[in-house]
């Protein structure tokens with residue numbers, strides 16, 4: 322691990338405006354800078370960089386981050402390489418103690434070279450292996466396509482890679498996942514007798530391999546383990562090769578296997594990519610939606626395929642910005658994209674993709690398939706099961722669509738569905754009702770904390786009722802800030818710590834709002850006090866409402882002694898309670 326203190330120091334030294342301006346010319350726009358977004362196609366600039374807060378946000382596609390994430394996304398660098406690159410620019414030395422992974426000596430940059438050399442070696446071996454060539458020919462793969470994807474062959478021997486590397490025992494080979502070590506300390510090639518598919522990052526550097534076994538045995542498909550270069554949940558196979566076609570078609574087709582990607586490319590469908598032995602993650606979705614407006618998941622029609630599609634759906638919900646869409650295609654039983662395109666041809670396949678089932682339809686169908694839609698209970702169950710999914714959607718239009726369809730399917734009215742699903746408006750404008758904790762207060766609180774993280778130290782615990790995603794997000798943010806110790810990290814540094822949190826989307830939204838409407842520095846403490854005051858008041862009222870209902874039902878004797886105290890206090894001195902809470 323690179324020490325947090327170093328990351329803070331680095332972000333302090335680097336100016337995100339200078340950095341980005343070197344890649345994308347920025348224009349001053351009020352307090353911020355703007356440009357057409359480098360991560361999605363657009364004609365008017367919605368990509369905004371905040372010089373004071375040192376982060377960028379695209380109001381079009383949702384791209385968001387610090388100088389570190391900009392370099393990662395723009396140049397396809399890994400986290401550590403991005404830090405190295407930035408350090409180099411500002412003349413900082415990355416601390417030698419880079420973490421357990423690299424204690425043994427090997428360096429990340431060395432791993433990239435190792436992978437490049439292995440890739441070249443496998444590629445050359447393919448020409449010498451008749452059975453590998455026959456396998457590819459049998460699948461209809463031309464030499465041109467094999468070259469485009471850098472397909473190779475790992476020979477059968479136990480230590481074939483020794484021919485490509487002077488030092489077969491070098492720690493880099495093991496760290497890169499190419500060489501394994503048996504219990505008795507013997508070294509062996511991880512990939513043997515396999516057709517090799519290099520997995521490349523956006524820069525086109527090989528970061529991992531997928532290998533398809535030619536002989537009998539198991540497993541039929543083997544991927545590199547996760548390494549400092551390769552994180553499965555982030556990478557997709559075929560991305561650099563698909564780039565031009567993605568831009569052309571504005572659609573990414575996500576399939577299950579690398580052979581599917583290759584076969585589709587062979588038939589002129591260049592915009593397919595595959596996830597790597599893992600479900601489609603929200604990171605995958607975000608990554609693809611930066612480049613295209615539409616993702617179509619193309620899976621087998623069997624139970625496993627539908628399960629994979631459902632997980633893709635779940636992970637797409639939160640990552641799906643306005644104006645982007647997701648569709649699903651299920652192939653006929655016993656077909657995969659490879660066999661389908663070979664038997665039915667390119668046009669038939671393109672037609673399937675064009676007519677993909679919209680997300681809303683797939684969602685409803687799947688839910689309805691395990692509810693008895695002929696009974697009232699079944700229809701109610703449908704709505705109940707849709708509730709958590711609807712709550713995760715960030716796009717008002719799609720949510721409205723789904724609510725409408727849910728209403729049709731369930732026989733409830735649209736407002737009833739909204740109420741049952743506890744849906745609050747996504748665009749936060751109207752003040753929320755008590756007794757639910759007002760998100761209208763939590764939003765500004767989040768913005769305040771992001772603008773001045775030190776404030777976390779003054780937030781009374783009693784102000785937060787943990788009954789909404791916003792409250793959870795505020796709680797997590799405070800924990801993160803307090804755990805970071807002194808000096809309190811600014812937002813750009815916090816961003817790196819919040820990466821991957823389930824409420825990352827909420828933080829990003831709040832930061833984007835902050836970018837447009839920052840609090841004046843001289844007002845910020847007073848604003849904070851005001852919000853906390855109102856939160857505590859609302860919380861007192863909420864507690865009181867809950868207790869009042871309990872009393873109405875059970876009488877005063879239904880309350881615990883602690884509750885009784887609260888009840889009396891709240892009913893008599895609701896105005897002063899907040900003061901008490903604050904001073905305690």
Ligand SMILES: [Zn+2]
Nearest residue numbers: 358361379382
């Ligand atoms: Zn964008």
